[in-house]
Amino acid sequence: MENLYPVFINLKYKKVCIIGGGRIAARKLEGLLQSEAVITIISPTLMESIFPYVNSGLVHWIQKSFELSDIEDAFYIISATNDPHVSSELRKGVSPSQLINFADDYSSSNVIVPSVVRRGRLAIAVTTSGASPSLSKKIKKDLEAIYSKDYEDYVEFLMEKRSYIQESVNDTDKRRKLLSLLVEDPIFRTEEREKRFQKIYKKINNNCE
Known part of the structure; x- marks a missing residue:
């Protein structure tokens, strides 16, 4: 993953599917809520902290186990589950034209979500291409101190x-x-x-x- 091309994507009105409804899904959701994407979570269960977003209409929840048909028209897919069967199905079924991020497998992803420092219109993204998320977080913290509100x-x-x-x-x-x-x-x-x-x-x- 060392040859990644850094880019910011406009997800407004694009369909985003998050597979999984636990802690990882909640964390991934945080960065998506301001994007104005059409967000759907597919999971039999849902973490309590996500319910307010579902109840307010910001997120659509499909309460079921994942099937490949769920992502047919998705622009961006996030695999936020540790289920090896789901990951395997996604690898086989995702289209080459779709963006996908595996939270537990950077090598199978064609998108890596960086750590981001936001100051209004200013956005500074940091990634180690999967080598060390901890270092990305540290650098993000350093940048937050340099670039104040x-x-x-x-x-x-x-x-x-x-x-x-x-x-x-x-x-x-x-x-x-x-x-x-x-x-x-x-x-x-x-x-x-x-x-x-x-x-x-x-x-x-x-x-x-």
Whole structure:
């Protein structure tokens, strides 16, 4: 699994099937709830912590044992069970065009779910390609300390100013310089950023360097 291609996928309105209703399924579900995917859990039983999501309509639960027909139209499949029979059936029956993650078998997966640090629009993903989930978790913790929750507002600011600069600055070099300064100057991660931005915007845009 060392040649993985990192990518973020838009799962909005896509059918996602989770096979299993226990602790692993609950953990996998956490990362999916904000994706706006159409999530179905297939399992005879369900962990108590998942019931609120079923009752609120965020998750559909099919109370039965897994069959291959359950995943025919699924875009993404998560095997969250330790049942070797289910895993074997999935390996034989999953389509090459479907995405699948085996929680207990990275080598059979064509998708690995990384540890993710989220700060609003900012998402930083970490994986060791199955070598050490513990290291991924440690690095995630380190990144959470480096990229505090202040980055949520900062990234929104960057998005707003990027749009403004692209619309109002025609000169490519000036535009590039302004965009670079927004991430190089630490003051833009403080409350003084708007005042600072207006100052450098006028300076650069008027050629008064």
